[in-house]
Amino acid sequence: MHPLSPDGLTVDPRDRGGLLQPLLIARGLRKHFPVKGSGEKTVKAVDGVSFTVRKGETLGIVGESGCGKSTLARLLLHLVVPDAGELVFDGDLVDTRELPVDALRRQVQIVFQDSYSSLNPRMPIRDSVAFGPFVQGKKKQQARDIACEMLGKVGLDPDVFGPRYPHELSGGQKQRVNIARALATEPRMVILDEPVSALDKSVEAQVLNLLRALKRQFNLTYLFISHDLNVVRYLSDRVLVMYLGRAVEIGPIDAVFERPRHPYTRALLASRPSMDPAQRIQEAPISGDPPNPIDPPSGCRFHTRCRFAEPPCEKTDPALGVWEGSQPHVVACHMHDVASGHSRLAHV
């Protein structure tokens, strides 16, 4: 649809800002959900998260359940309206006259984890896939042709599978339909919220291969959310690590996986099973569960589980370094901030 020109630069007619303009900039996104029947209490699901997504890259987002990664995905599409913060898509501020929310959703689509509940059970899957283009102004027959083409692209024969209903498909097939549905409106960016987590391992590999192939074919930008570090490493160019509503580390994928700086990232990486019975993990890297996001710890939110916690960690909230610009690897940890007063300054 939008092939690369010979010099490797995009010739996407929808491109406005040029290659160096990030496709998406999120600044200080925040969402606190009120807790019913508890007065003023709120779940601090996303609490001031900033990052950029470059054109053509895959940004991975990892974190444990409750860290806010799925809420973040919804904020980016205004499926959940942020309490604070702003979104800039290809140079345009979202939810303004330049880029109203429905115009954003033409360019950004999402694939959810639960492949069954994201399809209408009373609609043949061909119609589910055709629905997006139809709503966005295509004629019925045109939309149906697009749907058949997209089903073919995700490896489902439209004549065989098109008339079927979601309950007649396996989990892997349903997730392929969801990917086709997301791509039918020709988005520039796709948010993948745990797209393979509910799939069996042998099917997971098929879907990951498909996602890679489609990205190349349609020149897409991905935001890939997962709790599975191995999957994120395989697919992402850069990664953002979240803990309790905050971004704690952002960097190029190899740098973060090989030289993690935040103690939480290190613990998360060290918690992965070794795949070698001769090198089993003898001691769990950290103890306890993540704290409740209704009442997160003061200061650095990881200090209650951190081996290196010191008084400054309880008091002040470490800031994530300056990150806009080149290929930086930044971390929100007092051990990486000379002015913090932490006794164990890492070599930065």
Added chain:
Amino acid sequence: MSEPAANGGAALAEVSDLSVRFVTREATVHAVNGVSFGVRPGQVLCILGESGSGKTVTLRALMRLLPPRRTEITGTVRVDGRDVLAMSSRALRDLRGGLVSMVFQEPMTALDPVYTVGQQIGETLRRHTGCGRSAARGRALELLELVRIPSAERRLNAYPHELSGGLRQRAMIAMALSCKPRLLLADEPTTALDATVQIQVLVLLRRLQRELGMGMIFVTHDLGVAAEIADTVAVMYAGRIVESGPVARILQAPAHPYTAGLLASTVYGQPRDRDIDAIPGSPPDLRRLSPGCSFAPRCPRRTADCRRAVPEPRFPETGHMAACLLVTGANGRPS
């Protein structure tokens, strides 16, 4: 701790030619089709398989936790020498939670939401040991400490919803261990947990299993988890064990094409610029199993013979079984 001897010791659990069918008006689901294995005291057997492979049904058959009216079970299941399939419901109640106990995947649904953790552990203790209320409470406290629940005294009075996922799973492990079972069945006990909590629970289970000398059957779909906890691994596909053997052997030199395919398709350590060697297709429909090897339709190495009959087990090495015609090694049933 010493590893279990290769052949010494009587089997704690012995399953032979187990088949489980679920019969409804519309269809019969062939969930388990002739499975045989044994577990010795102190041994950890991992049953590895994808959803629908029959791993959970096999585990539940060991305690007969399957709906009696719609389930047809054939074969033999012996635990500590006793025939589980012939047991009366009274004898089964003594068995469950006593000699054999289970840790489920979802602690939130496995624990009763209207009783405190202490009450639930106490109930099990009083049922099986006949001890009094206060003795049960004291023992429950010891158990919570054994599974390393911080501030155990306070947690005894907590309801399941007041605990985090990791603590809830620890509480369920405490309950499962309360009557000193000789065989612990664990059905994906860490799948619902976060990565940093999963490894804590795995390390805990491994330590308790060794200290208490229990036999354990651990069901999982995750190769990494199996690598962390198993002595031996049995790989299931379409209700049959297609390969079994020592964990290192299975992970490093798999003989069955399905196991090999599963290992090749894991994302772990995959170079980013290449496609993963995925297994094509999807698992078969257990309502309509074709004759012959169930993996043949997806197998890259299938031959015409694969469709004729279910492959007999072959033994490329002592203790390593693969049910595949392509495997060279001694033929025959396990002795």
